[in-house]
Amino acid sequence: MQQADYILCECALAPLEAFVRELEPQCTVQVIRHPAVVITMIRAEDSVEGQPFYLGEALVTECELNVDGQAGFGLCLGDEPVRSYCIAFMDALLLLADGRLPWVQAFLEEQEALIADRLQTEHAHIQRTKVDFKLMEEE
Amino acid sequence: MGYVAVKGGDDAIAHARVLVEFYRLREQTPPITIQQMRTQMRLAVDKVMGEGGLYAPEYAAIALKQSEGEVFEAAFILRAFITTLQRRYYSEAIDTREMFVRRKISASFREIPGGQVLGPTRDYTQRLLDTALTEETEETIGRFLAELEGHIDPQQLAAVTTYDKVIDLLRREGLLKPVENEEDTTLKDITREAIKFPAPRSARLQMMARAETGGLMALGYSSLRGFGNTHPTVCELRYGTVPVRVKDPSGRIRYIGKIEVTEAEMITSTTCTSKKKVLPFYTIGYGLCFGQNDTKAICMGILDRAMRSPDGRSPATDQEFVLYHTEGIEAMGFVNHLKLPHYVTFQASLSNVRAALRRAGAASLETVSETV
Incomplete structure (x- = not known):
């Protein structure tokens, strides 16, 4: 299974929110830092010489929760208060690694498959534009 | 004034x-x-x-x-x-080798790793006005998407992969010019520290990454037309999404999403003196920007290369000329300030001109008005 953060950032928001709402009543949730938009500076490197430089900034939403005594941090690109909250919640559950872990893992595996399917379909469309130009002398 | x-x-x-x-x-x-x-x-x-x-x-x-x-x-x-938001994070360096590639082409090599993929582009097409767009409806959009889906077999989907870069092939063959040590490689942030000239390469790349596309194109084009020596070829042009990762407050590296970028590696030939021998090499100009913008990435690559070989004559090789005049927001601000009231200063100028003309007499006035 790929990294949980990847799945939580890339999956559709509706099933993620529904899953978190379902688990929330079983937990004691304390909001340490409400979802808030902040800025991240994106660092890049020239691909030849490895020269580092700043490409530009990106809007990010961050959230911090305490779930059953475990801190969880949620971070994602964009103005995404609900997603950042859900990521923080899932982060805490993954770190707790208690009896709810199998549910969490099942959810992540299900979403991972959906993301992979979406990407593979897009990839298939892109591959239809693959080209092999012939040199004029070859014709 | x-x-x-x-x-x-x-x-x-x-x-x-x-x-x-x-x-x-x-x-x-x-x-x-x-x-x-x-x-x-x-x-x-x-x-x-x-x-x-x-x-x-x-x-x-x-x-x-x-x-x-x-x-x-x-x-x-x-x-x-x-400026209204707090900068709380700095990302790890994004890696375009991890790109989910939507487009990658090379004008230098016909065969590249993974092949040439045109991706979403209007290149090679005629720019005919599509009046059918006036009739576009949700139904026509639905039909288009359904037809497109029909070309894909969901049972035969290939795994998504990443691709080696064309420059890696050149590097392996020892064809790229060795990295010079004399250039300032410090990492500057031009949003926190005003740029000074000569600027380190990091500052130049950052300024060009947020420069105005038309400005970069004008100066890049000037170099291609002969006002400079840089006339490169596209070694590789890529567009796609790359993952962004940051360190969270607990110190863990976290994936936070992906951003779309266009990357251009522009190749040009050069020479390098080694052990009293002048050897031919290839060198690369680098362009990287947010979103899909071929023109911007290519011109950034041209100008990156051009500014590393200043000749004292060509605008495209002059750091200050390139970076100040392609900074769209400042340029727009300065040009538009001309609309702001300059009444008092202009009146002072007008008084001086009138007085001078009065002193010169009526005959001279006529001559002046003809030449204005």
């Missing part, structure tokens, strides 16, 4: 702003949704993000709507917006 402050006009300024909205809305057409702007004005949104220096597609779409499609103004709004 200097400034003299004016005051007043608050009501007129407020009414002028309302009048802008009146002209935007008076035909009572259905409001354009932000989602529509974001998806159907995709390339304009990319430009606004790139020139605003903020990756935030939704906010760039809002700015574009707010500015009635004026990209300069929208980018200005985003730049202003950034």
Whole structure:
């Protein structure tokens, strides 16, 4: 299974929110830092010489929760208060690694498959534009 | 001519702003949704993000709507917006070798790793006005998408992969010019520290990454046309998405999403002196920007290369000329300041000119008016 953060950032928001709402009543949730938009500076490197430089900034939403005594941090690109909250919640559950872990893992595996399917379909469309130009002398 | 402050006009300024909205809305057409702007004005949104220096597609779409499609103004709004937020994170360096590639081409090599993939592009097509767009409906869009899906067999989907870069092939063969040590490689942030010339390469790349596409194109083109020596070829041009990772407050590296970028590696030949021998090599100019913007990435690559070989004659090789004049927000601001009241200073100038002309006499006045 790929990294949980990847799945939580890339999956559709509706099933993620529904899953978190379902688990929330079983937990004691304390909001340490409400979802808030902040800025991240994106660092890049020239691909030849490895020269580092700043490409530009990106809007990010961050959230911090305490779930059953475990801190969880949620971070994602964009103005995404609900997603950042859900990521923080899932982060805490993954770190707790208690009896709810199998549910969490099942959810992540299900979403991972959906993301992979979406990407593979897009990839298939892109591959239809693959080209092999012939040199004029070859014709 | 200097400034003299004016005051007043608050009501007129407020009414002028309302009048802008009146002209935007008076035909009572259905409001354009932000989602529509974001998806159907995709390339304009990319430009606004790139020139605003903020990756935030939704906010760039809002700015574009707010500015009635004026990209300069929208980018200005985003730049202003950034200043209202706290910068809490610095990402790990993004790696374009991890790119989910939507487009990758090389004009230098016919066969490249993974093959040439045109991706979403209007290259090679005729630019005919598509009047059928006036008839576009949700039904026609649905039919288009269904037909497209019909070309894909969901049971035969290939795994997504990443690709080696063309430059890696050149590097393995020892064809790339060895990295020079004399250049300043420190990492500067031009949003925190005013640029000084000569600027380190990091500052030049950062400024060009948020420069105005048209400005970069004009100067890049000038180099190609002979006002400079840089006339490279596209070694590789890529567009796609790359993962962004940051260190969270607990110190863990976290994936936070992906951003769309266009990357250009522009190849040109050069020489290098080694052990009293002059050897031919290839060297690369590098371009990277937010969103899909081939022109910007290519011209950034041309100018990156050109500025590393200053010749004292060509604008494209002059750091200050390139970086100050491609900075769209500052350029727009300075040009537009000419509309602000200069009454007092101009009146002073006018008095001087009138007095001088009076002193010169009526005969000279006629001559002057003919030459103005």
